[in-house]
Amino acid sequence: MHRARLTSPSRRGILAAGGALGLGAALAACGADSKDSGSKDGGAGTGAGKGARSGPWSFKDDRGKTAKADKVPANIAAFTSVAAALWDYGIECKGVFGPTRTKDGKADVQAGDIDVDKVTILGNAWGQFNIEKYAGLAPDLLVTTVYDTAGTLWSVPEDSKDKILGLAPSVGISVYDRQMTRPLERLLALAESLGADVKAAKVVKAKQRFEAAAARLRKAAKANPGIRVLVGSASQDIFYVSGTNLSADLEYFKSLGVNFVEPSEAAKKASGGWFENLSWENIDKYPADVIMMDNRTATIQPADLDKDKATWRKLPAVRAGQVVPRVTEPIYSYAKCAPVLEDLAEAIEKARKVG
Structure with a gap:
């Protein structure tokens, strides 16, 4: 977008x-x-x-x-x-x-x-x-x-x-x-x-899976407190670094202990607190071990960034293969949100310090 x-x-x-x-x-x-x-x-x-x-x-x-x-x-x-x-x-x-x-x-x-x-x-x-x-x-x-x-x-x-x-x-x-x-x-x-x-077995199982995924993410974050996670989104001219204080998914992940990279309030001011704009020359401003990238189709995806953006390719998390999708606009059903938590938990469990 x-x-x-x-x-x-x-x-x-x-x-x-x-x-x-x-x-x-x-x-x-x-x-x-x-x-x-x-x-x-x-x-x-x-x-x-x-x-x-x-x-x-x-x-x-x-x-x-x-x-x-x-x-x-x-x-x-x-x-x-x-x-x-x-x-x-x-x-x-x-x-x-x-x-x-x-x-x-x-x-x-x-x-x-x-x-x-x-x-x-x-x-x-x-x-x-x-x-x-x-x-x-x-x-x-x-x-x-x-x-x-x-x-x-x-x-x-x-x-x-x-x-x-x-x-x-x-x-x-x-x-x-x-x-x-x-x-x-x-x-x-x-x-x-x-x-x-809402009491159907399918719904009950999905909610149970979500709760188990939340527990797994909390455990992963606690076991790997030094892993810094940056949330980004890409357009042709700008790399956006998201703050975590307004987005429902990031606020929840943070409550479970995920260690997010947080732009300063001054940097986010122009966007009403949502994000910071970085030029592609300055995308290494914030050290990070894992990068979560906006998965929406209106944004540029990592595979294309790998081809077109040299500064992207140089990021330690990119070189280490520690880039995962961020479901920026979640489908708010338990069945769809459970895998989101599971994927982030797995990324943190497997991540190594690189930033």
Whole structure:
């Protein structure tokens, strides 16, 4: 999402960072913690879930707003990674907006297990949203994430949000300045309100795997306290080093003991606290033993950096082969987050000091 100037550190420059590394303006160029869970009143009726009940439905979201309907929503549109999380719980969205297909037609990393041939793609990049297609779904719910305290709905275009939000109720799940366990809980609660069987063996096992992975990561971090992990993202002209204080995944990993490289507050100020911009000539500013690189398709991936960026190739962690993906916009289901923790734990377990 990244090959352009950064604008103001509010909506475009920070929000499009995906909660980590700004590049929101590039996305355009590239084409308060609520403790309320979903209402138990509603079932799925003719909705998306199989274990649904009929009757009115409501859900209080992380903006403090309550979405209501006469019956459980059936025609749901969601940001791609949110739709992927709901899919893991058996709730199939009719429409998605956000990175869904790659240029070769395959499912984007943010699409998870969604059958991308079964959904209506309302926009295939951040900020793209076809209102006519959305209206054609006869939508009764829109779901996306929130990356600020203002309740801004992720990837819902500012200039057309009133039209979009006038067509159906909306739910915003905050992934801002909290640990990833919270959005995991909230999306599970939303799925349950939509008719998902949250006590199904598949769901229970996935949560158990997540908890075991968290314990493994905590153990790995404790056993290897000197291993410094840098979180980066690459555009053609800038290398972004992420801070850990606002992103739900990094805040959680840090709580488990992972030793992250942290840019200074002064350096992050221009981005609202998210990240620091480095030129490619200065990417060795922070010594690191492991580098986690933004896996989103709008960013430059390590294989291409190996070919094109000499300063990248010289980094000790790169020379040591200690570069791993960072799932910058996680799919907040337990099934998808467990492997994220496992992979980081394995990277720290195997890492040697090189920085």
